[in-house]
Amino acid sequence: MDRIRSKELLERARQVIAGGVNSNVRLLSLPQPLFFREGRGCRIRDEDGNEYLDYVLGQGPLIHGHCHPALLAAAQEGMSRGMMFAGQHVGEIELAERICRLVPGAELVRFGSSGSEMVQVAFRLARAHTGRRRIVKFEGHYHGWFDNVLVSVAPSLEEAGPRESPRAVRASRGQDTAALDSMLVLPWNDPEILEKTLRAHAHEIAAVITEPIMANVGCILPEPGYLQHMRALCDELGSVLIVDEVITGFRVAPGGAQEYLGVTPDLCTFGKAMAGGFPIACLAGKKYLMDQLTGGVNHSGTYNANLLVVHASIACLDLLTARDGVAYQHLFDTGQRLCHGVAALIREKGECVQAQGPGPMFHLAFSETPLRDYRSAVGCDTPRYHQMTRRWMEAGVRVLERGLWYVSTTHSAADVDETLNRIADSLREEHAAPG
Ligand SMILES: Cc1ncc(COP(=O)(O)O)c(C=O)c1O
Structure with missing residues (x-):
């Protein structure tokens, strides 16, 4: 495939945009950061005219594919009434009512623009409620790019320290190292270490934050009973349980992973799939915690709950929950078959x-043993997977280099067949190639 125009555009972009990209994650794209012209349904076309079946889906949000007509119509309808009022509109209530009906842990909500922001509000509420400072987070889990939480997301094993008491490792130069001290980092999926640490530090732990399905490294389900154990410990020791559903929310079930796995958090965060590609995020939680937002805890934002994103989100959730949630059957069937x-x-x-993974998202890795936490994922043959993703890109199948695949309601059985045929051809060619 030619990528001449993309290369030229990248060079041009680098003159005016740092690195030529607007999110550091995109620097890592293979074979190079590409420029795209358009996306429709489950297909995306780059500036050189190459078409790909898209399993990146904007890193997860595009649960109804690119440019779903119902989402575009709803966004337009919302905007036709006004873009933002710096005041309230009925759509906010309608969206909040839907989320409170669908999500087990949602008694009250607040909307913002990104998952990263919502995590910060959750920390503030937890600290205000408990009067404690420290947060437990797990190795390899990602909760946004802010200083206080961009910790131990992908540390080298040398930096990471002992498994039972990992070091908090910053992930960016320039990060405020004082912020690291407020994080207590643990391996995930290990109930003994969790219990021992929470008991030893109970007096200082405001909250435990977890991805319910570890999806920023691998796509790892919790061991049976693990999240329930976490729930019970938080209850007993007075820490707030924050479940970060930015990836899983509205993707694995209408009520998110908390419904899928049967654990109700105190606070939970949503983004990505909640609006099918429009930039809105949500913090939801128990009333006694959320009520602090009118009792001295600040959460603000110029763009919060503007009409465009709220109306798109309503349409997105309505599509997902229509006809008894048949969309989920489709996402699971499609993802599992693929x-x-x-x-x-x-x-x-x-x-x-x-x-590994439930289906609406799943993960492939070259490893002898299943992944169960961050350190088991570090041992995978990542260069081999990268090599394969580059070949699949050449065959017109676009996937994330880190092994995660997202599917949408617009991927049909025929699209899955086509993907499998392209991958089969690509593998055949690779194995037939001399050397
Ligand atoms: C689990 C999780 N939490 C939080 C975030 C941050 O969300 P955003 O990129 O919208 O700030 C992400 C982003 O990928 C995520 O995967």
Whole structure:
């Protein structure tokens, strides 16, 4: 595939945009940061005219694919009444009512523009309520790019320290190192270490924050009973349980992973799939915590709950929950068939691949053993996966280099067949190639 125009555009962009991209995550794209012209449904076309079946889906938000007509119409309808009022509109209530009906842990909500912001509000509420300072987070979990939480997201094993008491490792130069001290980092999926640490530090732990399904590294389900154990410990020791559903929310069930896994948090954060690609995020939680937002805890934002994003989000959730949630059946069926299909094709070639995840998102990795936490993921053959994703890109299948696949309601059975055929051809060519 030619990528000449993308290369030229990247050079031009680098003259005026730092690195040529507007999110550091995009610097890592293989074979290079590409420029795209348009997306429709489950397909995306780059500036050189190459078309790809898209399993990146904007890093998760595009649960109804690119440019779903119902979302575009709703956004336009919202905007036709006004863009923002710096005051309230009925749509906010309608969206909040839907979320409170769907999400087990949602008694009250607040809207913002990004998942990163919502996590910060959750920390503030937890600290205000408990009068404690420290937050427990897990190695390899990502909760946004702000100083106080961009900690131990992808540390090298040398930096990371002992497994039972990992060091808090900053992930960016320039990060305020004082912020690291407020984080207590633990390995995920280990109930003994969790219990021991929470008991030893109970007096200083305001909150435990967790991805309910670890999806920023791998796509790892919690061991049976692990999140329930976390819930019980937080209850007993007076810490706030924050479940970060920015990836899982509205993707694995209408009520998020908390519904799917049967654990109700005190606070939870949403973004990505909640509006199918429009920039809105949500903090939801128990009334006694959320009520602090009218009792001295600040949360603000110029763009919060503007008409465009709120109306798009309502349309997105309505599509997901229509006809008894048939959309979820589709997401699970499609994702599972694709996941098992790709894994089978790789195994046929004699390679050992782990395929994990519920279906609406899943993860592939070259590893002898299933991934169960961050350190088990570090041992995967990442260069081999990168090599494969580059080949799949050449075959017109766009996936994230880190192994996570997202599917949308617009990926049909025929699209899955086409993807599997393209991957089968790509693998055949690779194995037929001399050397
Ligand atoms: C679990 C999780 N939390 C928070 C965030 C931050 O969300 P945003 O990129 O909208 O700030 C992300 C982003 O990928 C995420 O995966």
